[in-house]
Amino acid sequence: MVRSTRSKLSSNKPRQVRDAEATKAQIIDAAEEExxxxxxxxxxxxxxxxxxxxxxxxxxxxxxSKEGLYKAVxxxxxxxxxxxxxxxxxxxxxAEFALKKAVRAAIAYEAAHPQRGMLWFQExxxxxxxxxxxxxxQETFAHIxxxxxxxxxxxxxxxxxxxxxxxxxxxxxxxYFNAHENIKHLTPDVDRLSPEMIERYTxxxxxxxxxxxxxxx
Amino acid sequence: MVRSTRSKLSSNKPRQVRDAEATKAQIIDAAEEExxxxxxxxxxxxxxxxxxxxxxxxxxxxxxSKEGLYKAVxxxxxxxxxxxxxxxxxxxxxAEFALKKAVRAAIAYEAAHPQRGMLWFQExxxxxxxxxxxxxxQETFAHIxxxxxxxxxxxxxxxxxxxxxxxxxxxxxxxYFNAHENIKHLTPDVDRLSPEMIERYTxxxxxxxxxxxxxxx
DNA sequence: GTCTATAATACGATAGAC
DNA sequence: GTCTATCGTATTATAGAC
Numbered sequence: 486m487v488r489s490t491r492s493k494l495s496s497n498k499p500r501q502v503r504d505a506e507a508t509k510a511q512i513i514d515a516a517e518e519e520x521x522x523x524x525x526x527x528x529x530x531x532x533x534x535x536x537x538x539x540x541x542x543x544x545x546x547x548x549x550s551k552e553g554l555y556k557a558v559x560x561x562x563x564x565x566x567x568x569x570x571x572x573x574x575x576x577x578x579x580a581e582f583a584l585k586k587a588v589r590a591a592i593a594y595e596a597a598h599p600q601r602g603m604l605w606f607q608e609x610x611x612x613x614x615x616x617x618x619x620x621x622x623q624e625t626f627a628h629i630x631x632x633x634x635x636x637x638x639x640x641x642x643x644x645x646x647x648x649x650x651x652x653x654x655x656x657x658x659x660x661y662f663n664a665h666e667n668i669k670h671l672t673p674d675v676d677r678l679s680p681e682m683i684e685r686y687t688x689x690x691x692x693x694x695x696x697x698x699x700x701x702x
Numbered sequence: 703m704v705r706s707t708r709s710k711l712s713s714n715k716p717r718q719v720r721d722a723e724a725t726k727a728q729i730i731d732a733a734e735e736e737x738x739x740x741x742x743x744x745x746x747x748x749x750x751x752x753x754x755x756x757x758x759x760x761x762x763x764x765x766x767s768k769e770g771l772y773k774a775v776x777x778x779x780x781x782x783x784x785x786x787x788x789x790x791x792x793x794x795x796x797a798e799f800a801l802k803k804a805v806r807a808a809i810a811y812e813a814a815h816p817q818r819g820m821l822w823f824q825e826x827x828x829x830x831x832x833x834x835x836x837x838x839x840q841e842t843f844a845h846i847x848x849x850x851x852x853x854x855x856x857x858x859x860x861x862x863x864x865x866x867x868x869x870x871x872x873x874x875x876x877x878y879f880n881a882h883e884n885i886k887h888l889t890p891d892v893d894r895l896s897p898e899m900i901e902r903y904t905x906x907x908x909x910x911x912x913x914x915x916x917x918x919x
Numbered sequence: 920g921t922c923t924a925t926a927a928t929a930c931g932a933t934a935g936a937c
Numbered sequence: 938g939t940c941t942a943t944c945g946t947a948t949t950a951t952a953g954a955c
Contacts (some may be wrong), residue, residue: 489881505938512821522827530931539941543930603827609883610739610820616886626888643913651904652875652885660873665811668869670835671843688868698913722920747949757922761949920953929948936941 509547512523516544516558521600523680524607541549545620556616559608562601563620569594570628580636584698585691587629591658592687602663626651643700650698657690726764728754733761733775738817741824742772773833776825779818780837786811787845797853801915802908804846807906808875815893819880837902850915859915867915874907 515536519528530551534541548554573590576581595602608617629651636642661677663670669677676682734754736745747768751758765771788805792800812819825834835882846868853859878885887893893899 494714503938508938522741523744524740528741529929531929541931542941544935546938551931559853567787600827603823604715605884606820606823606880609881609885611740614762614884614887617884622884623888642908646902647904648889650910652878652881653907655881656873656875656877657870658873660877661869664822664869664872666942667831667834668820668826670831671840673866674820674865679798685863686869689863690870692860692862693867693870693914694910696916696918699913720920725920746947748947757953758949760921763920768949867930920955922953923955927949931944931950932938932946934941934942935946937939 492550498568505547508537508539508543512539512544512547512554513558513561516554517561517604518600520555520558520607521603524611525552526611528555556619558584559604559616559620562598562604563622563625566594567625567628570625575628575632579641580632581641581695581699583632584629584636585695587632588654588658588691588694591655592665592683592690595659595662596678596683599662599665604661606663629654633698642698645698654694657694661686703738703855722823723763725754725756726761729756729761729764729771730775730778730866731732733771734778734821735817737772737775737819737824741828742769743828745772749840752884773836775838776833778823779821780839781817783811784838786841786843792849796858797849797856798858798912798916801846801853802912805871805908805911806904808906809900812876812879813900816879816882819876823880825859846871853915858917860900860917871911874911878903 512533516528516533518536519533528551530541530544533543533554537543544554548557562616563688569590570587573583573586573698575587578586603615608614626648630647633642633647633650637644637647665677729750733745733750735753736750740746747758747761747766750759754760761768761771765774774793786807787804790800792801792804797804822834825831843865847864850859850864850867851861854864856862882894
């Protein structure tokens with residue numbers, strides 16, 4: 486919560502202690518957490534303001550409305566997820582390798598943003614995917630579907646339904662993080678989000694999925 | 703929305719048009735839907751009352767508080783899920799068969815209660831699993847874990863981490879339904895909750911999971 | 920057992936000062 | 938660019954009639 490104070494030559498426009506982009510980013514960060522927890526309807530602008538260290542008036546100044554802020558929040562992970570898969574260059578790898586890489590990257594992404602998955606479940610169940618629809622998820626899933634189709638064509642993967650299987654892969658990659666606050670009560674002694682546990686989860690997921698789609702020789 | 707009207711001999715206690723148990727059940731049904739959508743905090747008692755066809759006063763009459771109602775709502779699926787797995791008699795089947803049966807049953811359960819899964823995600827993220835902890839989920843997951851351990855002992859399953867894999871199986875069984883309102887926008891032409899599609903999802907899930915855990919000969 | 924009415928509070932959004 | 942103050946509305950929970 487660093488609040489920069491003016492140094493140097495006192496200018497004659499004394500307020501504006503922070504700059505616009507920084508404040509906007511702080512609001513989006515706080516909003517992401519609040520929207521993930523409560524969805525569009527349940528989120529409290531006051532809670533977002535407090536989390537960002539500003540007042541609610543600032544939210545309306547930068548984003549016009551709660552809905553405007555919500556849209557901005559959803560946009561960030563939608564773009565990031567697409568770009569991440571894009572940058573893996575899955576096309577240039579054998580299907581089996583590509584799938585492994587994608588699964589590892591997806592889980593690592595979830596681990597880095599443990600609450601972001603809930604954003605989309607809230608969106609689905611509270612807003613019927615109205616804003617999800619405006620994203621680029623078709624193209625994002627296409628990355629995985631393409632790998633699965635290629636694997637079948639190459640003969641390294643068995644015959645399967647690429648869309649259904651990509652949903653199931655998504656389920657494997659996300660469940661642990663979305664449900665973590667429940668799961669942790671099942672083994673209270675273990676920190677289930679420690680790097681070791683996440684690596685273990687990742688290894689198990691890769692093994693399950695790869696063995697699950699592989700063509701039997 | 704059937705509201706029974708008194709027939710026959712006019713008694714001299716004219717109100718109480720419905721009986722207690724029926725009203726209680728109606729409230730829980732409506733509450734389940736509302737809590738699944740919005741969680742404990744975001745749920746509106748007015749919305750629950752409207753959904754149940756009664757007034758908010760009735761909620762407090764039967765359940766004392768919003769929280770009391772919430773507890774009652776969570777209890778039902780927790781018990782049902784446990785009993786369902788119990789009644790499958792998984793112990794008496796070869797591990798591979800048992801796992802297949804459990805997966806089919808789990809997906810069928812989700813399909814029959816498409817919004818119930820969100821109840822638990824809301825609980826995890828909004829209440830940190832405070833009420834989840836009071837349930838019997840340890841024992842419920844134990845059913846699956848036992849099957850996996852037995853499969854390894856029998857040599858039909860490869861070496862794997864039973865708890866991690868059971869989480870991943872849960873992810874496969876639930877994702878499709880929790881995210882359905884988003885997913886449907888990916889293929890707007892298909893009804894992804896039709897019996898045919900659910901059967902297809904089930905088959906793909908069983909194939910993925912069984913192949914994923916099987917010991918290679 | 921069920922309703923109406925209402926108290927007390929909390930929320931989203933805006934106006935206006937600085 | 939940021940804050941304080943506030944309007945109008947919506948929400949949880951209860952009191953009391955029937």
